Amino acid sequence: SVSGGLDGAGGLVGAANSTTVIESYATGDVNANGIAGGLIGVIYAGKVEESYATGAVASTGSYVGGLVGQSGATIDRSYATGTVSGQNLVGGLVGAAIGAITSSYATGAVSGTGERVGGLVGLTSQNITHSYATGAVSGIREVGGLVGTSGGAIVGSFATGAVRATEDRVGGLAGQSYGDVTHSYATGLVSGMSEVGGLVGRQANGAVTYSYATGAVSGQADAGGLVGKSTGGSVDLSFYAVTSAGGDEINGGGDASGIWSGNAYGTAKTYAELADLTTFKEAWGDAIDDLGGTESVWRIYDGF
Numbered sequence: 001s002v003s004g005g006l007d008g009a010g011g012l013v014g015a016a017n018s019t020t021v022i023e024s025y026a027t028g029d030v031n032a033n034g035i036a037g038g039l040i041g042v043i044y045a046g047k048v049e050e051s052y053a054t055g056a057v058a059s060t061g062s063y064v065g066g067l068v069g070q071s072g073a074t075i076d077r078s079y080a081t082g083t084v085s086g087q088n089l090v091g092g093l094v095g096a097a098i099g100a101i102t103s104s105y106a107t108g109a110v111s112g113t114g115e116r117v118g119g120l121v122g123l124t125s126q127n128i129t130h131s132y133a134t135g136a137v138s139g140i141r142e143v144g145g146l147v148g149t150s151g152g153a154i155v156g157s158f159a160t161g162a163v164r165a166t167e168d169r170v171g172g173l174a175g176q177s178y179g180d181v182t183h184s185y186a187t188g189l190v191s192g193m194s195e196v197g198g199l200v201g202r203q204a205n206g207a208v209t210y211s212y213a214t215g216a217v218s219g220q221a222d223a224g225g226l227v228g229k230s231t232g233g234s235v236d237l238s239f240y241a242v243t244s245a246g247g248d249e250i251n252g253g254g255d256a257s258g259i260w261s262g263n264a265y266g267t268a269k270t271y272a273e274l275a276d277l278t279t280f281k282e283a284w285g286d287a288i289d290d291l292g293g294t295e296s297v298w299r300i301y302d303g304f
Contacts, residue, residue, distance in 0.1 A: 006034030006061065008041025008069065011053050019046040019073070026053045029082070034061040037069035037095070038080050046073045047099075053080045062088040062114070065095040065121070066106050074099040080106045083135075088114035091121040091148070092133050100126040100152070105133065109161070112139035116148035118175070119159050125151040127179070132158045136188075141167040144175035144201070145188050153179040153206070156297070158186060162215075165192040171201035171228065172215050180206040183287075183297050186213045194221040197228035197265075198240050198251065205232040208266070210284055210297070214241040214274060216250035217262065225251035226266030235265040237283045243270045275303050 008015035011026025026039050035041045038053025042063070053067050063070040064087075066080025071094045080093050084106075089096040092106025096116075106120050110133075116122040117140075119133030124147060133146050142148045145159030149169075159173050169176045170193075172186030177200045186199050195202040198213030213226050222229040225240030242253025252262055253270070273279045277300050280288045288298035 001029040004032040009036045010041040014041045016043040021048045024051045029055040030057045032059045035063040035069040042070040044072045051078045056082040059086040063095040064090045069095045071097045076102045083108040085111045089122040090117045094121045097124040102129045109135040115141045118148040122148045127152040130156045136161040138164045142169045142175040144171045149176040154181045156183045162189045168194040169201040170196045176202045181208045188215045191218045195228040196223045201228045203230040208235045212239040224263035238266045
């Protein structure tokens, strides 16, 4: 196990400049009162590939990640499995990233006592592609199952953990998004005060397309099964569930009493409809199929 101060504590490396890290790992817990990562505390440039960390990471400060606390490097085919806790900019894989993240994942629960908390990354200015997170996520605001606040595109990615925040901008995939979200989904329960969405809490810009969310959403204002509030961009060819897998009504489904006052970005479907190829085929065309060996982005098995 490793313990450190403000400038960078890591299971393998505390701080690195322009560095290449390939096929490397760390398994010890990391505890700090500043920047902390399961593998690397802070890396300013370079790349991290085919590497992982499995220890728990905890800090009383900010920039805390299961793999890297603060990253200026590109991260590819890497993962973290430990629980992660910190203040602001906390992520299951990376606390804050200004490098792209590709084909990577995190499975540990993530908690922050502040803002910008995500199952994969707390804050990123670059693209997240073909990546996922499965851990439960909690924080104050800008909290997401995959990313707290995203400044880049999210492509072919997903999150399955429950997401909970005490304030605003809370999403099953992204708490707040400034870029495109495409071919992505979220399935976790989502709760917050306002701007709460099954996929995206606040869509500040960009387009949401070819995506869906199935988790139940609860919020007191600007709540939506897909997007909580959109201040820019567009939503098209995307769905949200109005019943759960067990048939219970969620996200305004069947509610004639007006108790649900959420937003209706995207297209409402029952869970059964979302398990039917026809629902998606009519909207997505050749992007989805129920056969293997095709060029489709998505594959669906009938009833799932």
